[in-house]
Amino acid sequence: MRFLLAALPVLVTTSAWAEPRQLLVLADMLGGDASEAEPISRAIRDRASSFLEIEVVSPDGPGVPMFAAEARRCGSDVQCVRERLLEAGVDHVLRVLANTSVAPAMVSLQLVSLSTSARTRLEMVEDTRRAPEIAAQASSEMLGALGFEIGGRLEVEVVPADAKVKISSGELVMETTSTLLKPGTYSVAAERDGYLPKSVQAKVGSGAIERVSLRLEQERSWTSNPLVWVGAGVVVVGGVVAAVLLASGPKSYELCQTSDPALCE
Structure with a gap:
């Protein structure tokens, strides 16, 4: 008889054993x-x-x-x-x-x-x-x-929750938020459309749980920047003011030299 084995993530390193024990x-x-x-x-x-x-x-x-x-x-x-x-x-x-x-x-x-x-x-x-x-x-x-490698767990919390998380070290690349790893330093990166990508370094220790938190910031287009609209407003207002100043500028007058005042109107 063989037993039903509980599901278990395995170390991402090569094992010396042919099959899981x-x-x-x-x-x-x-x-x-x-x-x-x-x-x-x-x-x-x-x-x-x-x-x-x-x-x-x-x-x-x-x-x-x-x-x-x-x-x-x-x-x-x-x-x-x-x-x-x-x-x-x-x-x-x-x-x-x-x-x-x-x-x-x-x-x-x-x-x-x-x-x-x-x-x-x-x-x-x-x-x-x-x-x-x-x-x-x-x-x-x-x-x-007995030769079992004691690994460490890396758990990643990311905001927004549906962002893609990648854990990497050398040739190793994994897309997961929780895994069992060989002790060492790993790069943890998160990305999502509409957000600025972010990455951190995480050190995983033997028999320990390392928790990492990544909070992504939303991207901002130039039209969403309030300073752009403020700047544009200054230009528009400045143009209007300039037009008003030109329209209401000082008038020129000619000196009328005649004995009949009516001719100078």
């Missing part, structure tokens, strides 16, 4: 409230799907509950878990056991893979509220040690 997270509580397992599992899945070149198997996918039950019955038998992985067509399973009934709380992680030896890690958690965060960070580092 899959990860299933199984979280259980050894002590404490059973409901605390799901937040831990969700935090690990969210971080893996956000920053790693990996496909996270949906916990509700076809056949997943059956496989999870079989893998749990394997206990600490790594070979048993591997056999279940092979049957399911999954590359990796991360088993998480948490105990929040002790102080400090403990989170144990075991990563079992088809291709490498199993890895384990134990985290001590002083504040149980941080258990999901600490487990997610630890799992990311464990997967990174």
Whole structure:
């Protein structure tokens, strides 16, 4: 049986693996409230799907509950878990056991893979509220040690919302507003008809989210510039004034030399 994989954007760099790898997270509580397992599992899945070149198997996918039950019955038998992985067509399973009934709380992680030896890690958690965060960070580092590249996310907010956004670095050009990228510096440009284009540089860090905001300004034609109309008005007014001055200019008079005043009218 093969599982339905959750959709996931992949790093835009060339992977050393022929196909995307899959990860299933199984979280259980050894002590404490059973409901605390799901937040831990969700935090690990969210971080893996956000920053790693990996496909996270949906916990509700076809056949997943059956496989999870079989893998749990394997206990600490790594070979048993591997056999279940092979049957399911999954590359990796991360088993998480948490105990929040002790102080400090403990989170144990075991990563079992088809291709490498199993890895384990134990985290001590002083504040149980941080258990999901600490487990997610630890799992990311464990997967990174296996060769998974920990990328960063670039999210772009643009106004107007329908502007075209391009993210580029070297030969890479992508038209998107949210993506998983290899750590580095990228150019983010936005354009739209009727607006002035704009671009900025964004630095994407490993395991981090970089948010960029671009607000485009509308283009202005020369006829929309109020100064043009003010200038034109001055010319028109000036012309009228000049015409009035010419029309009402001083009249010339001739000296009339005669004894009859009527002849000088």
